[in-house]
Amino acid sequence: MFQLSDLYLLAPEISLVLLALVVMVIDLFTKRRIVIATVSLVGLIVPVGFVIAQAVTYTGPRTALFRMLVVDQYSLFFRVIFLIIAAFMVLASYNYLGKYIKAEGEFYVLMLFSVVGMMLMASTGELISIYIALELTSFPLYAMAGLLRSSTKSSEAALKYVLLGAMSSAILLYGFALLYGLTGTTDLQGIAQSFKSFGNGNLMVIVADVLIIAGFGFKISAVPFHMWAPDIYEGAPTPATAFFSVGSKAAGFAALIRILVYGGLWQADLTPLIVVLGVVAVLTLILGNFAAAVQTNIKRMMAYSSIAQAGYILVGVVATLTMSQKNHTAASSGIAAVLFFILVYVVTNLGAFSGIIALSNLTGGEKIEDFRGLWHRSPLLTVCTSLCLLSLAGIPPVAGFFSKVFIFTAAWQLGQPWLVIIALLCSIVSIVYYGRIIKVMFFDAPRKEERLVAPISLSTTITLATAALLVLTVIVTVVLDAANPAALSLFASLLGK
Amino acid sequence: MPLTAYLIVSAVIFTIGVIGVLIRRNPLIIFMSIELMLNAVNLSFVALSHFLDSVDGQMFVFLVLTVAAAEVVVGLALIVSIFRTRHNIDVDEMNVLRG
Secondary structure (H helix, E strand, O other), X not given: OOOOHHHHHOHHHHHHHHHHHHHHHHHXXXXXXXXXXXXXXXXXXXXXXXXXXXXXXXXXXXXXXXXOEEEOHHHHHHHHHHHHHHHHHHHHHHHHHHHHOOOHHHHHHHHHHHHHHHHHHHOEOEHHHHHHHHHHHHHHHHHHHOOOOOOHHHHHHHHHHHHHHHHHHHHHHHHHHHHHHHHOOOEHHHHHHHHOOOOOOOHHHHHHHXXXXXXXXXXXXXOOOOXXXXXXXXXXXXXXXXXXXXXXXXXXXXXXXXXXXXOOHHHOOHHHHHHHHHHHHHHHHHHHHHHHHOOOEHHHHHHHHHHHHHHHHHHHHHHHHHHHOOOHHHHHHHHHHHHHHHHHHHHHHHHHHHHHHXXXXXXXXXXXXXXXXXXXXOHHHHHHHHHHHHHHHOOOOOHHHHHHHHHHHHHHHOOOHHHHHHHHHHHHHHHHHHHHHHHHHHHOOOOOOOOOOOOHHHHHXXXXXXXXXXXXXXXXXXXXHHHHHHHHHHHHHHHHO | OOHHHHHXXXXXXXXXXXXXXXXXXXXXXXXXXXXXXXXXXXXXXXXXXXXXXXOHHHHHHHHHHHHHHHHHHHHXXXXXXXXXXXXXXXXXXXXXXXX
């Protein structure tokens, strides 16, 4: 049934699409970067306002448009994350665009459209709309990767991204087709209902699980589907890389968790599902961390580091699935930890990337050795970037420490001690490579002596990100209070019936 | 014909597509292979839709076709832009970025 009030539930996405169209039209008339960026940033207030209004007046999960749209605490949580990403991206890319890309309007429009797709990926409860939202997210990303038109690296990265992205969505679709064949519906709640009656040992269920994990494995850059990430991160314009590393990954996890938990796939053949995801998580952790340790280009290092971070998130997902058949409330603690981890990861990685954009813009190099002695040349940037890197490494007392602790304790309590031990060992390795950059910046002799002055937009971004990181550290319990019901809301649909 | 026959044909076409993506080096051929994979999926959707007597699968096929067309547009635009700068589109020659 369609009602006019359904439009209110979709209002954040609708207003974001309108904003993107307005920015596109303004770009036709004025080429002034400051106008376009200001309109994008101010316009974001409208979708943010709608999301806040929906969160404040929240009374329970609501569905609309033939159950294609699901507005529960889970989707509200992710909508907030994606709007944070959009706001940070407008600020962080401002200077880089002026310097390297002569297509500011296009960059912002593509970014906003992609964010719409990400928000929809978190808030749809139906396979067809998940697929459409996924492609709405991906197409702008392909174009963004190739925006540095004079650089062969950039167009090469974009082409590789299109080819691998298209292949991964074909694999995902094949999984969807099997799911549809097994259950006769594309509605996730319908799928959850019919999975109740499935016993174990159904080969088709296992194949569908594997195909869906493989399809999303590309989006979240989990090993063995990670090959694209380092190449594309290195070749693409740095702001676009920052966007891929947080947006694409958070959206991929949003949809994967939605299908696995809300779609009730855990009700049949749980053991093979856990084994497959567990193996993927372990491989991701080991390869991501060890490969990051040997990189010399900072963008490639950040690519492997973001692969490694996906591994920690997967540990939380596996832990939830382990307990899902026995105790929903306990199991949801894993997802709550994952939600908190994703929020912290998004803020931290955006901060680290804006630091890297600023520092590599100023020094003109992307090698780690180009960052030597930056402490003497640009103290504020160096301190902020270092804080973000420390948080990524999970060193107390920054928020990244808490997010790792939550994931590890949840996984330990839910019965995956071995995964926790492996993840702990891997995060010790990660201290080495994050620490190396910090050491190079603080203790090595600078190449030149003159001071570096970062452009105002970039220093604002990184200061904001660091401030947000510190605030997150202080309000950990508040965020967890929001994450816990969000995680539980994924199980709510099954408990209700 | 039984449903299994359709699903087997679809699985075979899908596998041919995957092999094509993995071993062919020309981006255009790779696109064709991806198209093969998508059409294999479409075949199973249509077959399943008919046998389940539900129209959802056919809806899915329409949307997959449309999205696939858009995907090729983005890809071809990038191929054109690469060809303009280096007059060669073989993916093996694309080694500015190491894998």
